[in-house]
């Protein structure tokens with residue numbers, strides 16, 4: 149946060165030295181209640197079916213967060229409310245942004261803290277209305293400031309996203325022209341390779357044959373990269389045909405050919421009715437997801453599990469959950485995992501999941517990363533795909 153913003157926010161809530169003094173006077177009164185307040189705070193979150201999804205780390209995470217919230221209340225009332233304080237608060241705000249916590253939860257959460265601390269001071273200063281009013285005013289200001297900082301970090305993130313979109317647009321143009329330019333030389337290499345493979349040297353000398361084979365493989369890899377890049381920037385028209393996902397999954401398994409130490413299972417796909425879609429692009433979805441899952445296991449023995457079923461209420465659609473027993477997604481990229489060029493691997497361009505999302509969305513479906521404590525414990529993706537209306 150720049151100095152300007154920091155000062156502007158302070159000015160906006162009119163936070164002064166006497167407010168600091170009032171907050172310090174509130175600290176000894178409120179401190180004994182911090183533990184109870186943090187219990188109520190996280191109980192409320194856990195009771196809320198949507199908000200609780202943020203607490204994916206389960207009980208141990210909640211235990212840790214309760215302690216951090218108590219520290220947070222301590223520093224809220226003791227200050228000093230200087231630049232370092234605001235920088236720390238910004239960092240906390242960015243933690244919430246990073247885990248994609250919806251901004252609107254912040255209002256309710258801050259209100260709970262406001263109410264709890266106000267109740268304590270009213271109770272303790274009964275009979276001293278002026279003092280209670282002084283502390284209440286200061287508390288109101290600092291909590292407004294906290295909320296403003298939280299919202300500021302969301303705004304920062306939004307601006308960063310807009311800058312990324314712009315970068316991607318430039319990237320798209322660049323990739324489009326480089327991709328097309330690369331197709332020609334790759335085509336020439338392929339033709340020459342075909343001719344060389346028919347020459348006597350390729351039959352007589354096994355080393356020549358081996359190297360020609362290698363060149364062929366690498367041209368294939370390069371072509372695949374160019375195709376993925378071009379797919380990313382231009383939407384290939386969707387074909388519409390009846391598609392059975394169980395067949396698509398079988399083709400994906402055959403294409404990826406997971407090694408023996410990876411146990412792959414699928415449940416519920418057979419029972420799904422056919423949907424209308426593009427079989428080739430849907431195959432790409434499963435190939436990319438399966439490749440990612442296998443790579444996440446990093447050569448270790450493990451499991452990849454796919455489950456599917458029909459949505460019980462609401463829109464007529466199929467859901468699919470694909471999870472693996474790998475280490476799970478790096479928290480630092482969790483929120484951006486579907487963005488192009490987002491990868492933690494040394495190899496690969498980070499287009500796989502971006503393409504998956506693009507294809508599913510063009511089918512009217514979607515995908516989200518929704519890890520859970522139970523299950524295999526690694527990455528877990530939930531996919532949705534609409535189904536055609538039931539025949540009358």
Ligand code: HEM
Nearest residue numbers: 193199200202203216217220240243247249253254257258
């Ligand atoms: C006024 C509101 C809130 C305050 C003051 C607050 C405070 C904090 C603090 C101090 C941290 C630790 C940051 C760090 O690691 O440095 C944190 C992290 C976290 N908060 Fe909040 N929080 C608030 C609202 C919420 C809400 C509403 C939720 C969930 C619905 C939530 C979920 C989390 C989670 C999951 C983390 C840990 C993220 C991670 O490390 O991966 N917070 N919060």
